[in-house]
Amino acid sequence: MKKQQWTGWGPGAPHAEQHYLVEPRYLAGGGDIRHVSEFLRASGWKDKSKPGGPLVFDSPDKSIRVGYDPFTQPGGWTISGKATPGREAWHAAFTRQVPVEIVAGFTDALTLPRSAHAxxxxAPLQEQRWQTEQGQHFTAMSPDGGAWLQFHQSKPGEAHWWAGARNEHGRIWDANFTASTPMHLVQAFSTALADPQQVMRPRGNVPPSTHIRTTSVSVRPDQLSAWQQARVTAARATTWARNSWATTRPRRQAPTNPYTAAGGRARR
Known part of the structure; x- marks a missing residue:
């Protein structure tokens, strides 16, 4: 285990608390669910949770629901999208030990405009040197063999995406997506899954495993709060800009049909 000051948050100070930077991120454990929930809240999603019950958020247009239930087995995250014209309903599920940073790769993408690129x-997995294998199921495996993503097709018409991670103690989490899940969301997940950046966990919340590498860092509570607030502020700014554009952009005028203007009737 290495020990250093994490220069990204400045030097240590009195009352600093010990945290750990953990890699690979897919073995870091679940983390603080507010990393996901507060971003959704700041993005204008409606908190439908009941006191003492599971976490529930609905998208502004009520077409997508994100839930987190720690009270059932196996418990964890569920995300469901309603059927829309041209798209089937879809469903995704993450067990509780999926790191919140990887869950957020998927849920953050729900709040952002879709890229024009296919x-x-x-691609994100191959860029990080994950090995791909094409057989009955197309699979990508991390270089250390600790995580995978697979497009699982048992027979025509029956397919789903399946991801997971394991350490020396066995499999530690699973994620599943129906085949109808929008591809850009699955790509957002694979990007977060393969991201080599370390994630932070407080002392006492690092999973016991010889397969992870940790770096000890000293972090003041105000520094940690500022980092968390920066993520929320970014979500609010993006939401404000999107809503502002939607309400202030000039409306296009329908082109005038010369025949209609002359009193004739336009043919349909």
Whole structure:
């Protein structure tokens, strides 16, 4: 284990608390669910949770629901999208030990405009040297063999996405997406899954595993709060800009049909 001051948050100070930077991120454990929930709240999602019950958020247009239930087995995250014209309903599920940073890769993408580029689920994994294998199921495996993403097709018409991670103690989490899940969301997940950046966990919340590498850092509570607030502020700014554009952009006028203007009737 290495020990250092994390220069990204400045030097240590009195009352600093010990945290750990953990890699690979897919073995870091679940983390603080507010990393996901507060971003959704700041993005204008409606908190439908009941006191003492599971976490529930609805998108502004009520077409997508995100839930987190720690009270059932196996428990964890569920995300469901309603059917829309041209798209089937879809469903995604993450067990509780999926790191929140990887869950957020998926849920953050729900709040952002879709890229004009065609999605490629495998590209982020291949860029990080994950090995791909094409057989009955197309699979990408991390270089250390600790995590994978697979497009699982048992027979025509029956397919789903499946991801997971394992350490020396066995499999520690699973994620599943129906085949109808929008591809750009699965790509957002694969990007977060393969991201080599370390994630932070407080002392006592690092999973016991010889397969992870940790770096000890000293962090003041105000520094940690500022980092968390920066993420929320970014979500609010993006939401404000999107809503502002939607309400202030000039409306296009329908082109005038010369025949209609002359009193004739336009043919349909």
């Amino acid at each position: 999605p490629n689920v495998w």
